[in-house]
Amino acid sequence: MAVEIDTSAFTEEAYELLSELEDSLLELEERPTDIELISRVFRAMHTIKGSGAMFGFDEVAKFTHEVETVFDMARSGSLPVTKALIDLTLAARDQIRSILDASRGGPPANQDNANRIIAGLRALAPQKGGAAAVESKAAAPKAETDGPHVFRVRFEPRPEIFSSGTNPLLLLNELRDMGQCRVVALTNALPSLEDLDPERCYTQWEIFLTTTQGENAIRDVFIFVEDDCTLNVRLLDRDEAQEDAEPKKLGEILLERGDINEEALGKALTPLGDRLVNAGVVSADKVRAALTEQRVVQEQKQQQSKAAEVDAVVRVPSTKLDKLVNLVGELVTVQARLNQISGRLNNQHLQLVSEEIERLTGELRDNTMSIRMLAIGSTFNKFKRLVRDLSTELGKQIELTTAGADTELDKTVIDQLNDPLVHIIRNSIDHGIEKPDVRALTGKPLVGQIHLSAVHSGTSVLIQVKDDGKGLDPQLLRRKAVEKGLLSPDAVLSDPEAFMLIFGAGFSTAEKITNVSGRGVGMDVVRKSIESLRGTIDVQSQLGIGTTITLKLPLTLAIIEGLLVGVNHDYFVLPLAAVEECVELSPQDIANSHGRRIVNVRGEIVPFIRVRERFAMEGERPVIEQIVIANVDGRRVGFGVDTVVGQHQTVIKNLGDSFQYSDEFSGATILGDGTVALLLDLARMVRYVELQETKETGG
Amino acid sequence: MATSSITETTQFLTFILADEVFAVDIGRVKEVLEYTQLTKVPRTPKFMCGVINLRGSVVPVMDMRLKFNMSQLERTVNTCIIIIEVTVGENKTVLGAMADSVKEVMSLDPDQIDPPPKIGAKLRTDFIRGMGKQGDHFIIILDTDKVFSAEELEQVMDMRNGGMPEAAA
Secondary structure: OHHHHHHHHHHHHHHHHHHHHHHHHHHHHHOOOOHHHHHHHHHHHHHHHHHHHHOOOHHHHHHHHHHHHHHHHHHOOOOOOOHHHHHHHHHHHHHHHHHHHHHOOOOOOOHHHHHHHHHHHHHHOOOOHHHHHHHHHHHHHHHOOOOOEEEEEEEEEOHHHHHHOOOHHHHHHHHHHHEEEEEEEEOOOOOOHHHOOOOOOOOEEEEEEEEOOOHHHHHHHOHHHHHHEEEEEEEOOOOHHHHOOOOOOHHHHHHHOOOOOHHHHHHHOOOOOHHHHHOOOOOHHHHHHHHHHHHHHHHHHHHHHHHHHHHOOOOOOHHHHHHHHHHHHHHHHHHHHHHHHHHHHOOHHHHHHHHHHHHHHHHHHHHHHHHHEEEOHHHHHHHHHHHHHHHHHHOOOEEEEEEOOOOEEEHHHHHHHHHHHHHHHHHHHHHHOOOHHHHHHOOOOOOEEEEEEEEEEOOEEEEEEEEOOOOOOHHHHHHHHHHOOOOOOOOOOOHHHHHHHHHOOOOOOOOOOOOOOOOOOHHHHHHHHHHHOOOEEEEEEEOOOEEEEEEEEEOOOOEEEEEEEEEOOEEEEEEHHHEEEEEEEOHHHHHHOOOOOEEEEOOEEEEEEEHHHHOOOOOOOOOOEEEEEEEEOOEEEEEEEOEEEEEEEEEOEOOOHHHOOOOOEEEEEEOOOOOEEEEEOHHHHHHHHHHHHHHHOOO | OOOOOOOOOEEEEEEEEOOEEEEEEHHHEEEEEEOOOOEOOOOOOOOEEEEEEEOOEEEEEEEHHHHOOOOOOOOOOOOEEEEEEEEEOOEEEEEEEEEOEEEEEEEEOHHHEEOOOOOOOOOOHHHEEEEEEEOOEEEEEEOHHHHOOHHHHHHHHHHOOOOOOHHHO
């Protein structure tokens, strides 16, 4: 059993690393010379290999090792990062994933595929292949520690170095390009001004370089001045044992570097630093250099611990989180009950406690909800790969840009958002963006753009997929819908309504079915999943210019602010975010409207729906009705109820499968007195009433 | 076809609907509640009598009399709601079944159970797992998954678009 848990921890980590690997690879494709990115790719693979071997995933370890070997060459600069390399590495990533899937009971991984990838990777390696492989293997143990290393480079040019035309500063700059660099000039050899010969170099340097490159790369920088200087490159030992130890003491460093001997150090040990200089044991520069070294090593350690802090994220199974949310939900309900009771008893002490609990519950609720909130960025990143692969497959050039990757959304919403977005983006790539030659004819830039963005808007999140493709043709959509029998030939549709046709089941304008799209299934899936998330879809399109699909989703599916209203003895909750105002409807108003369900709000005509009539409820209408005016899909619609009770913290409970067809309710909530109130889905109610009235008036 | 699908001694909870005794597998029964205030869900078939708050979760309740096309009865002090766990599609869900009264928990051996009759039961045969015998009485053992299956709920669908459902009036 314990073993089970361990391997699941590995696979989880591996899946995470794989998605990180994918992101880094895609980024690397844009910036193929970025050393930091190459190292990131390498590190991810290295970790997968290492922990894979540790947990007995030998197949993973073996395969990853092959890929890693090739990438190590890229890391050391002997193999350029090309599209071919990235293609293969991405394929390798997928292969590792399928091996992992297989270990979790998925279909077995294709071994031929693995062999092909490895063969491809080997072919990419430089011709001296064998030697390079050996070299990289030899380098491997050094790489075990991972990440950048700190080197101390002592560069002591001969005074005549200027005569050979060398500028030592250029060399230093070259080192600076290799990584984080700190340079300390040792000026103790500098003579007084009258003795100074400006054509001689008196300065020596000590450089602390934090780099992912090896010692040889550093020596290469000085290759042309080798004979004109003394060069001392040392890897500052930061081995495992020492990681936990304090950074070295100043004295130890000086001692180790041979700048002072032990005796001298012993003399000066009690008063350090300046005292050492005063004692004339070492020059001020040397102390400064040593101090710099101490600082660099310390910073390196700090950064590592910072990285460790980021890693110190607690992984919690989502079921536990769901349970927490449920409990908080119940607490909110109980708190509402307590509030009601304390209000009725009118006991000051009880009220005090009740208010305190109200505050705490509110904070607890907000905190719990924020735990469930995740940035949508991880979902966005998945699409980079999708766009890259699909556009290559279809011979199109497409660039995906994203905005608002840090927009936070409820985890459940994010999980369920993936599929719809995949379908929308696939559609944009397949039907939206034209092939480069067509784009050239219409004067568009050859590279098509798909822009994916997320932004908060009140209690909703707007997710937009915008392409600059050929746009939707309302005429064509109408014709196709009639052809497929989805629309009667004499139906009159506005353009936005025609655009919505693409979300119908079985609807497709594609002349032939490709393996990308054209079956008329995808967009239907989009509509269904967005509706199940209580979201809405909006399509805007201009023929020849592009299409924008906007998904409007609720921030959370668990707790919302609601407006509690009463009809008869039953209660309903309207989402407060949609509510704009409440007005009274007097008998006079009803008489003026001649039986039409229209209310005049400060000169504006607002149609309304009587909840009582809509739901065929019993009981008499009160003399004065309340109309709650809400914004439903951009229009103002009233909802006629008997009483408006007030604001209510609504913990949304699923109504369950038994009511899956009663979709005018998006859920239920439990009131303070323990009874259940239904949560109205305003948009659906309006839509159904419209349908019904169109039928009745014969439209 | 000589035997029913029940092959070992099983405990059942029996309940009464219009003087007839019905039974459900006790393993499926979570608890039995007294009749409480229900919240009606509009535009649902008549046998869906609403939802109740079961310690914080919302549980739908069906009137078994209406479900089996019997006449509706005024609620009495004996009216109760049996909370049953059922599998609808792939999901486990909890439902309430309203009955006239609950009777007892009893064991039945396989040889006390006959397969459901093809005709004459006045009930859809696929709702019945078997007919138990207790003395001279018959006990109708229900297949709860079938009774509360998703297809059964599909009839609700027609009521969605326009038209007042006769059930909600």
